[in-house]
Amino acid sequence: MKTTPDNSGDVRLSKISKTYGSFTAVHPLDLTVPEGSFFALLGASGCGKTTTLRMIAGLEEPTTGTVRLGDQDVTHLPPYKRPVNTVFQSYALFPHLDIFENVAFGLRRRGVKSVKKQVEEMLELVQLGEQARKKPHQLSGGQQQRVAVARALINHPKVLLLDEPLGALDLKLRRQMQLELKRIQTEVGITFVHVTHDQEEAMTMADTVAVMNGGRVEQLGAPADLYENPRTTFVANFLGTSNLIEAEVGTRSGDDLVLRAGDGKLVLPTARCTAPAAAGGKVLVGIRPEKISLTHADDAGEIPAGRNRLTGKIADASFIGVSTQYVVDSPVCPGLSVYVQNVERDGRLVPGADVVLHWSPAHTFALDAAQAIDAGTGEEVAA
Amino acid sequence: MPFLNWLKRRLVVIAGLLTLAYLLLPNVIVTVFSFNKPKGRFNYEWQRFSTEAWKDPCGVADMCGSLSLSLQIAVWATVGATVLGTMISFALVRYRFRARGAVNSLIFLPMAMPEVVMAASLLTLFLNMGAQLGFWTILIAHIMFCLSFVVTAVKARVMSMDPRLEEAARDLYAGPVQTFLRVTLPIAAPGIAAGALLSFALSFDDFIITNFNAGSTVTFPMFVWGSAQRGTPVQINVIGTAMFLLAVLFVLVAMVLGNRRNKQKA
Numbered sequence: 001m002k003t004t005p006d007n008s009g010d011v012r013l014s015k016i017s018k019t020y021g022s023f024t025a026v027h028p029l030d031l032t033v034p035e036g037s038f039f040a041l042l043g044a045s046g047c048g049k050t051t052t053l054r055m056i057a058g059l060e061e062p063t064t065g066t067v068r069l070g071d072q073d074v075t076h077l078p079p080y081k082r083p084v085n086t087v088f089q090s091y092a093l094f095p096h097l098d099i100f101e102n103v104a105f106g107l108r109r110r111g112v113k114s115v116k117k118q119v120e121e122m123l124e125l126v127q128l129g130e131q132a133r134k135k136p137h138q139l140s141g142g143q144q145q146r147v148a149v150a151r152a153l154i155n156h157p158k159v160l161l162l163d164e165p166l167g168a169l170d171l172k173l174r175r176q177m178q179l180e181l182k183r184i185q186t187e188v189g190i191t192f193v194h195v196t197h198d199q200e201e202a203m204t205m206a207d208t209v210a211v212m213n214g215g216r217v218e219q220l221g222a223p224a225d226l227y228e229n230p231r232t233t234f235v236a237n238f239l240g241t242s243n244l245i246e247a248e249v250g251t252r253s254g255d256d257l258v259l260r261a262g263d264g265k266l267v268l269p270t271a272r273c274t275a276p277a278a279a280g281g282k283v284l285v286g287i288r289p290e291k292i293s294l295t296h297a298d299d300a301g302e303i304p305a306g307r308n309r310l311t312g313k314i315a316d317a318s319f320i321g322v323s324t325q326y327v328v329d330s331p332v333c334p335g336l337s338v339y340v341q342n343v344e345r346d347g348r349l350v351p352g353a354d355v356v357l358h359w360s361p362a363h364t365f366a367l368d369a370a371q372a373i374d375a376g377t378g379e380e381v382a383a
Numbered sequence: 384m385p386f387l388n389w390l391k392r393r394l395v396v397i398a399g400l401l402t403l404a405y406l407l408l409p410n411v412i413v414t415v416f417s418f419n420k421p422k423g424r425f426n427y428e429w430q431r432f433s434t435e436a437w438k439d440p441c442g443v444a445d446m447c448g449s450l451s452l453s454l455q456i457a458v459w460a461t462v463g464a465t466v467l468g469t470m471i472s473f474a475l476v477r478y479r480f481r482a483r484g485a486v487n488s489l490i491f492l493p494m495a496m497p498e499v500v501m502a503a504s505l506l507t508l509f510l511n512m513g514a515q516l517g518f519w520t521i522l523i524a525h526i527m528f529c530l531s532f533v534v535t536a537v538k539a540r541v542m543s544m545d546p547r548l549e550e551a552a553r554d555l556y557a558g559p560v561q562t563f564l565r566v567t568l569p570i571a572a573p574g575i576a577a578g579a580l581l582s583f584a585l586s587f588d589d590f591i592i593t594n595f596n597a598g599s600t601v602t603f604p605m606f607v608w609g610s611a612q613r614g615t616p617v618q619i620n621v622i623g624t625a626m627f628l629l630a631v632l633f634v635l636v637a638m639v640l641g642n643r644r645n646k647q648k649a
Contacts, residue, residue, distance in 0.1 A: 059550050079553040086554045092547040096569045105565075106555035151555070 008070035009035035009158040009191040011056060016065030018051050025051040027215045028065060033159075033208075035070075038185050038192045040206035042199060044238070044376075048215040049195045050089075053161050056193065058082045069158055080109075085152035086161040090168055091144050093136035099123070099147055100132040106155040122154045125184070142173045149181070153188060160185075162194040166201060178204050199239050203227070211235050213376065227288075231274045233367055236286050238376035243292075245285045245310075245333040246369065249277050256361065259285060262332035266308045268364035275368040282369035289337035291363040294326060296346060297354035309358040312336065314351050324349075328357060410627050417620035424614025436617035440625075443616040446606055450622060453587055453603035456518070460525035460586040465579045467526070468533025469571070475534070476541045494531045501528065502595035509596060516598025524596050525586040532585065533578035540574025 011033040018026040026048040033039040041049040054060035056067055058079035066075045074082050085106065093102050103122055104115045112118075123129045126146035128139075136144055145165060152160055165181070166174045182205050185192045196202050202209045203223035210220040211234070219226060219235045230236035233244060247261040257273055259266045266285055275283040287308075295303055303309060312330035319342075326338040326349070338357060340349075349355065390397075416426055420433035441447035474480075475487055493501060505527075509520050548570065552562040568575075590604040597605060607619055 057554060059554070078558075079550070080556045080558050084554075086551070088547050088551055088554075090545075090547070092545060092551040094548060094551070094566060094570075096572075105552070105557075109556040109561060109565075155555070 007035050008072075010068075010070050011039075011159055011191060011193065012068040013052070013056070014066050014068070016052075016055055016062040016067060018048070018055060018060060019063045024215055026055075029217060031210065031217065031220075033191060033193055035158075035191050036189050037207045038182070038194065038205055040194045040196060040202035040209045041212055042196055042202040042209050042238075043212035044197055047212040049197075049212045050163055052212070053086075053163055053193060053195045056159065057084055057086050057161050059086075083158040084161060085155050085157040085159075086163060087145075087148045087152050087165045089164040091136075091148040093144055093147055093151070095136055098133050098135055099128065099139070102136065102147055103151045103154055105151065110155075118154060122150045125153075126150045141169050142177065145169065145177060146180075149184065153184070153190070157190065159191045159193060162192060164196055165194070166196075166198075174201070181205060203239070211238060213238075228363075229272065229365060230286065231367070232375070233284065233371045233373055234376035236365075236367065236376070237374065241289055241337055242286045243289060243333070243336045244367070244373050245287075245336075246373075247283055247285045247366075249279050249281045249283060251279065252277075257366070259283065259366070261285060261310070264310055264332060266310075266364065267361040268308075268366055269362060272362075272364065273366035275366055277366075283366040284369050284371070284373060286365045286367060287359055287363060289325070290323075290339040290341075292336075292338045292357050292359045294328070294338050294340055294346075294349060295356045295358065296348045297356060298348075300356045303356060303358050306361070307358040308361055308364060309356050310336075311354070311356055314349060314353045314355055317349065317351055328355060330357070410624075413620050413627070414624045417617060417624045419617060419620075421617065426615045426617050426620065436621045440618050440621045443610075443618045445601065446603075446610075446616070446618055446622070449601045449606040450603045452518070452600065456522055456525060456602065457583050457587040459522055460529055461579050461582040463522070463526040464529035464533050464582045465575060468530050468578055469537050469575055471530070471534050472537035472541050472574075476538060490534050491531055493528050494535075498528075498591045502592040505592065506595045516596055517600045520596045520598070521593050521600065521602065524592050525589060528589075528592065529582035529585055532581045533575075536578035536581065537571060537574040540571050544570055 011031075013029060013031040015028045015030060016026065017024065017028040029052065031052075041052060043049045051060060055062045058074065058077060058081075062075065066073055068074065069083065074084075094105065097105070100119055100123070104119045107115045107118060120129065120132070123132055126149060128143060128146055128150070131139060131143065136147065139147065145168075148165070162181075166177050169177060178201055181192075181194075185205075194202070194206060203226075206223065208220065209223055209226055211218045211226065213234045218232050219230065221229075226235060227239050230239065230242065233242075236242035236244065245261050245266075247259040247266060250258040250260050250265065252258070252270065253267075255270055256267050257270045257277055259268070268285070270277065273283065275281070277283070297311070310330045310332055312328040314326055315329045315335070316327040318325050321342070323339045323341050324345070326340065328336045328338055330336055336357065416429070417436060418432050418434060419426055419429055420431050420435060421428065422430055436442070471486075471490065475483060475490075502524075505520075505524050509516060514520055544567075548566055549562055552566040553559075557565060588604055590608060593602050594605055594608075601609070603622070607615075610616060610619070
């Protein structure tokens with residue numbers, strides 16, 4: 001069922017923007033989604049991700065710019081003339097039609113005469129063959145979700161758009177459907193563009209993630225790349241959790257950059273610093289909580305040389321099964337998060353204990369200090 | 384006290400039955416008296432059982448003519464009010480235009496206005512326009528007062544409709560016309576049907592507005608009113624009973640169809 005690689009399933013957005021009166025939902029934006037890829041637009045509500053998706057679907061006309069599918073300019077085509085289908089948030093199944101007719105809807109509108117075989121095959125693919133004659137409201141949330149996917153996929157669109165398709169499901173079912181959607185995408189080879197506010201969902205499913213904030217794409221890349229090398233504080237905080245420590249640029253030694261944080265010094269590869277690294281300049285040093293090791297202050301001598309280290313006192317510890325999450329107050333920075341795998345637990349690591357935090361310079365990144373340090377944490381004051 | 388306990392347990396049922404009796408008693412009387420053979424011209428006292436009137440329902444001069452006229456007006460008023468009212472409802476819910484708020488409240492004015500006032504002002508209007516009173520003036524008046532009821536019924540339905548359903552239809556290759564016929568209309572249908580039924584019932588038995596604007600034309604309610612002055616033929620009860628039975632039949636058929644559909648689904 002793989003489509004031929006003639007790039008007709010590429011989605012190319014160039015300079016598209018959308019404004020409503022004085023409000024700009026999407027700032028001029030360039031984006032290319034290669035054919036056959038699973039692409040996620042990730043961001044908090046109101047970041048412009050759904051508007052972008054609707055412009056691809058044709059449900060929203062861009063204020064400026066063009067939308068191309070392969071080599072075809074579809075900017076001014078109505079949705080019913082675009083080879084694109086959508087899985088809507090809350091599914092939008094037709095309540096007056098049964099499951100069979102819901103799935104057959106697109107085929108019938110295009111004048112396909114014998115739909116029975118195709119619809120039955122599609123219902124088998126999503127494991128709903130038994131439910132064909134039921135009405136949507138008689139199905140569970142997960143089943144309705146699969147009907148919505150089947151109803152879109154049966155048309156063999158060049159691009160399938162998914163608008164928060166799993167938002168209404170409970171956690172366990174969502175996990176299951178994530179794998180299911182990924183399986184279907186691999187099987188049919190169609191370009192999927194997926195809008196979500198759930199960073200875990202985006203990282204699990206997508207090949208490429210575009211993180212959106214305030215109508216702009218903050219950063220685009222493979223999930224692991226975004227996670228390991230965030231370039232803005234928003235991405236660092238929105239994708240997982242980051243500890244951000246204010247520091248001052250010191251000297252360079254070879255490929256490494258030496259920073260001063262309080263009276264300690266931190267080292268990182270120059271390449272991992274996205275801020276202008278002039279000596280004396282301010283940067284934010286970032287480190288993921290699971291990259292930090294925790295050693296009791298009494299054993300500080302056993303820490304190998306060459307690692308970044310900070311001293312601190314454990315303020316809080318919560319045991320969550322696979323790991324223990326600590327909050328450590330350091331003189332340099334209060335409230336650092338540290339996740340320690342529960343392999344060999346050190347009984348001395350309890351709230352009040354003096355500890356040394358240490359991690360590899362290679363896991364350290366540095367960001368421009370001109371940004372809001374709490375962007376994307378969900379706790380920042382709305383601008 | 385066993386009796387008090389018995390009463391306590393069945394109080395809701397008893398109250399329900401009494402209310403139902405209160406509602407249906409007039410219909411029972413009409414039906415019973417359709418089998419009467421009155422002595423004089425007035426059918427107000429029970430004399431003896433007879434099926435004469437049922438065998439010859441159109442035996443009274445002009446009655447069936449007025450009945451047919453009333454049915455025609457009711458059908459056309461229903462069609463007119465339903466089409467216009469549905470369009471108004473969609474406009475009010477879907478579009479933002481300058482006088483939307485005003486239209487929204489003005490549309491309900493005819494429901495609140497005393498009927499006799501509206502009847503008199505309509506007559507003034509028709510006379511000033513030099514219109515010939517008769518079928519058309521009655522029809523125009525009926526469409527007007529039915530409109531508010533249709534708008535109320537349809538608007539509620541359209542408002543609760545998810546706009547994403549129409550987007551989904553457009554996304555699935557349905558053009559504007561197909562989207563309206565295949566998705567919008569079927570989903571709004573229960574509201575439209577309720578509006579149409581209300582219109583038919585209101586138009587068929589309207590007396591006040593019709594009486595003012597009918598000229599020399601006589602509808603069925605006007606005929607009943609007119610004959611009540613001079614004597615009431617039993618055939619009036621026959622027609623009343625027949626209408627009542629038709630309505631009951633209609634409801635029963637709808638219920639049976641609905642049940643069957645639900646059973647198929649399960």
